[in-house]
Amino acid sequence: MFVxxxxxxxxxxxxxxxxxxxxxxxxxxxxxxxxxxxxxLVSTVICYVFRNTLMEVIRHPVExxxxxxxxxxxxxxxxxxxxxxxxxALEAAGSIAGLTEAQRDHFINSLGIDDKDFAFHVESAFHYxxxxxxxxxxxxxxxxxxLPDIPEELRKQLLALNEGDPNARLEAKGRMVVMQSLNPTExxxxxxxxxxxxxxxxxxxxxxxxLLQFILPGLHExxxxxxxxxxxxGFLLFLTGVLFAxxxxxxxxxxFFYEYNGELGVQNDWRIGYYISFATQFVxxxxxxxxxxxxxxxxVKIGILSHDMMKGTRSxxxxxxxxxxxxxxxxxxxxxxxxxxxxxxxxxxxCIWLSYFHDKKEKTRMEAEERERLERLLDGPTPAPxxxxxxxxxxxxxxxxxxxxxxxxxxxSQAPEDEFFENQEEERQ
Numbered sequence: 001m002f003v004x005x006x007x008x009x010x011x012x013x014x015x016x017x018x019x020x021x022x023x024x025x026x027x028x029x030x031x032x033x034x035x036x037x038x039x040x041l042v043s044t045v046i047c048y049v050f051r052n053t054l055m056e057v058i059r060h061p062v063e064x065x066x067x068x069x070x071x072x073x074x075x076x077x078x079x080x081x082x083x084x085x086x087x088x089a090l091e092a093a094g095s096i097a098g099l100t101e102a103q104r105d106h107f108i109n110s111l112g113i114d115d116k117d118f119a120f121h122v123e124s125a126f127h128y129x130x131x132x133x134x135x136x137x138x139x140x141x142x143x144x145x146x147l148p149d150i151p152e153e154l155r156k157q158l159l160a161l162n163e164g165d166p167n168a169r170l171e172a173k174g175r176m177v178v179m180q181s182l183n184p185t186e187x188x189x190x191x192x193x194x195x196x197x198x199x200x201x202x203x204x205x206x207x208x209x210x211l212l213q214f215i216l217p218g219l220h221e222x223x224x225x226x227x228x229x230x231x232x233x234g235f236l237l238f239l240t241g242v243l244f245a246x247x248x249x250x251x252x253x254x255x256f257f258y259e260y261n262g263e264l265g266v267q268n269d270w271r272i273g274y275y276i277s278f279a280t281q282f283v284x285x286x287x288x289x290x291x292x293x294x295x296x297x298x299x300v301k302i303g304i305l306s307h308d309m310m311k312g313t314r315s316x317x318x319x320x321x322x323x324x325x326x327x328x329x330x331x332x333x334x335x336x337x338x339x340x341x342x343x344x345x346x347x348x349x350x351c352i353w354l355s356y357f358h359d360k361k362e363k364t365r366m367e368a369e370e371r372e373r374l375e376r377l378l379d380g381p382t383p384a385p386x387x388x389x390x391x392x393x394x395x396x397x398x399x400x401x402x403x404x405x406x407x408x409x410x411x412x413s414q415a416p417e418d419e420f421f422e423n424q425e426e427e428r429q
Contacts (some may be wrong), residue, residue, distance in 0.1 A: 043199030052189040073166035093125035138312040179272035197280040219227030234294040296351040307355040
């Protein structure tokens, strides 16, 4: 209730001429919420049709982390296989155990891999996977150095693999990138959740329009014209935050936790439900954080904030930004916190400059209106005097009415006495 009262006071502060009773504010809020829910429902249904594409999009950062880690681990191999070739070689290496040399060659040729070194990569993957139970890398290196009956080129390849330490577990990529569903209904619920978050992104301009229309009711025509460019800027900022998080921040955060888990000896078999919740919240948080200029400039527009106030409280704003970033960031590490807080602070500084130009523009407009008002007062027509009368305050008036006439004063002072004596004379007669 306290929040609602503050919100309604904000509406009235922004539009003093549009004051309404409390129940009317509630009715406007009901209409706004209904519009938002219907918009989200329609956008969610539209996005659900493209659920397979959305699933590929949301998996892309994880696949990027996997490919980056494997590519780094395979960088020193000579010849160096592609990631796809290495994955195929690992799968083939798990199937050739127990086969004779002729049977191995026949099996490898039957796979149809277009790589002249594929048989060599399969042999390397086979010996490397066989040595994985030796967990110590130094002991494993000694094992490869003393492994009998292998060519020297293969020995060097195994030592390079031991140094790079790629993930050679079967289905390791599938467990991390494709992930696992541990609930029969989890896939369907995740599709709905993913479509809902995608619906928020594509319908954000309408959602922002409904919110601004509720907070700033009774806009004039010129203010309504200025609202649509503001909506475009707000959506552009939101989309910038989403793309910034998706392409830059999210892959780095995932790579950090992937390497950290690997150093602890923890396998990165991520569950798809937790990952989608984490990724969607992470991306939306950055998108909403980039809406800071829209919020601040709205408060400046309705007079709650000003340039001097924002400039004077910059240090408090920085502290508040870092606290908010620490609360809304879905990860507890300082690196991610800074990746969110620093852009927010830059946007806040941009808001200070925008508020400066806004205050300057408003001051110029008020001065122009004041000059125009004074000019109208000075150039206005003077009322014409009545015919036969002279204007008040002229010199003739001052001479004519300089003071009362002494003769008239004597006349008025004597009139009562004369009238008294005449009445006495009539009574005697």
